[in-house]
Amino acid sequence: MNRTASFPTVPATVLAVDRTMDVSPHLLKADDAIAAANRERWRAANVFAINVIGGPGCGKTELISATVQRLILKRRIGIVMADPSTHFDSNRVNHLGDQVIHLDPGHSQMLSAGHIQTALNQLILPGLDILLIENISSLIGPPEIDLGENAKVCIFSVAAGEDKAAKFPDVVSCANLVILNKMDLLSLMPFNTEAFESVVRRINPSAEIVKISTRTGQGLDDWFDWLSRYVSTGRSG
Numbered sequence: 138m139n140r141t142a143s144f145p146t147v148p149a150t151v152l153a154v155d156r157t158m159d160v161s162p163h164l165l166k167a168d169d170a171i172a173a174a175n176r177e178r179w180r181a182a183n184v185f186a187i188n189v190i191g192g193p194g195c196g197k198t199e200l201i202s203a204t205v206q207r208l209i210l211k212r213r214i215g216i217v218m219a220d221p222s223t224h225f226d227s228n229r230v231n232h233l234g235d236q237v238i239h240l241d242p243g244h245s246q247m248l249s250a251g252h253i254q255t256a257l258n259q260l261i262l263p264g265l266d267i268l269l270i271e272n273i274s275s276l277i278g279p280p281e282i283d284l285g286e287n288a289k290v291c292i293f294s295v296a297a298g299e300d301k302a303a304k305f306p307d308v309v310s311c312a313n314l315v316i317l318n319k320m321d322l323l324s325l326m327p328f329n330t331e332a333f334e335s336v337v338r339r340i341n342p343s344a345e346i347v348k349i350s351t352r353t354g355q356g357l358d359d360w361f362d363w364l365s366r367y368v369s370t371g372r373s374g
C-alpha cells in the first residue's frame with residue numbers, strides 16, 4: 138500500500154523524542170496474557186510489529202536505521218530499542234522519527250512482553266504502520282519470550298562465524314526470516330554461506346533467508362521486499 142497520500146512528506150531528520158524508560162522488575166510479568174494484549178493493541182491499530190533478534194554486534198541497529206531511512210516516505214515506523222546500560226543505540230536512531238523509545242530492561246537483562254506493554258503506553262500506535270523492536274543482544278533468551286510480535290527476524294553475521302546457526306538453533310527455529318549480515322566481509326573471512334544456509338533450512342525449513350550488507354547495501358532490497366510482503370499480508374490478515 139502506498140501511504141504517501143495520507144503520510145505527508147517528512148524530511149529525513151525529524152525532531153526526536155527520546156523517551157527513556159527505566160522499567161523496574163516488579164512491573165515485569167512476561168506472560169502470555171500480556172503478549173496477547175500487546176498483539177491485540179497493534180492489531181486494533183493496524184500496526185505490524187517485528188521483533189529483531191541477534192547476538193552482539195550482528196547489525197540490528199544498522200538494519201533498523203537503514204530500514205527507516207529507506208521507507209520513511211512509505212511507512213510510518215516506530216522503534217523500540219532495548220539497550221541495557223547505555224543509550225548508544227537509541228542515540229543513533231533518535232533522529233529517524235518521533236516515535237522512538239529507549240528501553241532499559243535493567244537487572245533482568247531480558248526484554249519481556251511487560252516491557253513492551255509499558256513502551257506501548259508511550260507510543261501513538263495509530264500513527265504507525267510498523268513497529269521495529271530491537272531486542273537485547275543475545276541469541277539465548279529472546280527466542281523463548283513472546284512479546285506479542287507479528288514476526289521474528291533473526292540476524293547472524295559473517296563476522297561471527299558460520300557455526301552460529303547450528304550453535305543457537307532456538308533462534309533459528311523461532312524466526313520467520315533469517316538475515317545473514319556483513320556479506321561485504323565474505324572475502325576476508327572463512328565463511329561458507331551454503332553450509333550456513335543448509336543448517337538454517339534443516340532447523341527451520343519455512344524460514345526465508347536473506348543475505349545482506351548494511352554497509353554496502355547489498356541485498357537490502359530483498360529485505361525490503363520481504364518486509365513489504367509480510368507487512369501487507371499481516372495487516373490484511
Ligand SMILES: Nc1nc2c(ncn2[C@@H]2O[C@H](COP(=O)(O)OP(=O)(O)OP(=O)(O)O)[C@@H](O)[C@H]2O)c(=O)[nH]1
Pocket residue numbers: 191192193194195196197198199200226274318319320321322349350351352353
Ligand atoms: N562490515 C560491516 N559492518 C557492519 C555491517 N552492519 C553493521 N556493521 C558494523 O557492526 C557493528 C555493530 O553494528 P550494530 O548495528 O550496532 O549491531 P547491533 O546488533 O545493533 O549491536 P548491539 O546492539 O551492540 O548488539 C558496527 O560497527 C557497524 O558499523 C555490515 O553489513 N558490514
Ligand SMILES: [Mg+2]
Pocket residue numbers: 197198199226271
Ligand atoms: Mg544495537
